[in-house]
Amino acid sequence: MGLLTNLKDSISRVTDGLFAADEPKRIGIYGPPNAGKTTLANRIARDWTGDAVGPESHIPHETRRARRKENVEIERDGRKVTIDIVDTPGVTTKVDYKEFLDHDMEKDDAVRRSREATEGVAEAMHWLREDVDGVIYVLDSSTDPFTQVNTMLIGIIESQDLPALILANKTDLPGSDVQQIANAFPQHETIPLSALEGENMDEVYTKIAEYFG
């Protein structure tokens, strides 16, 4: 009986491993607020599934809950990669509702938005520690990448040995400086793109297949 049980367990472990290898990888889209994470998530989802992930906005913290788009199949060079895209709220160490008042928001709405934003950031950090298999880190290439949040998040991602792809987004903006991002994180490859305009998405998909396939 013992031998049979051991054999059954061994077979079960092997088959579990085979199925696990076929399961979609959960890829978290991380970055500071307003880097274009949801625009990118929507671009990827629309290109490969026809659906969007969530609403986009120029107001910070539009995404206040992690949203998952499952089974996004990306084909590159005859290879098929299946991922779950997890669009996460922009990570920050501070949220002040008064900043939302500048966007023509009533105080009650601003307070509610800030509360939801703080919950969203906490949730995003939890996902990063527990529930993602890889990270697409999105930065606005027209802003300074040498921020503490970026440094900390890249450090957290590296400490977990997660594969990470750094995207220098918003190359359509006049102040875009991709090299500045490459200089900030020389240990990682930096891919330029405009998620809004759909520029250089071919290279982004090739890298997604390479990093997360």
Place this chain on the structure above:
Amino acid sequence: MPGPTPNVDGGASSDDSDDDGVRIDMISGARMEGLTGMEKIRLILDGVREGNIVILEEGLSPDEESKLIEVTMTEISPDDFTGIEIETYPKAEASNQSFLDKLMGRNSAQKLTVIGPANRIETLHKDENLISTLVSRK
């Protein structure tokens, strides 16, 4: 007028920082060494929520930084606490930790870290050798 009274972390009460100045707690690596991750975070946030600036000699591990952000978010409340400002030297060693160091759990990325209330501390300049911050009174 009575002098500052010790609080739970052994420091002085922050009452004295309310009107005359800003209290700075410089916490040695030795003091942090025996604490659990959550105790470190509590020590930092309790100080920062009282309006103090906390300087850590050896900083936090990436995992502790992640939890610090998470716990900070849960404590933010309108018109009371808007979060933290945190700065560390962007040390090259942080990303070049050897495999052996990781395996042995050694943190070669220990780095001086400044943490303060978001509404009182503003970073003016930061590079590999200098962190320049402006600290305002309440």
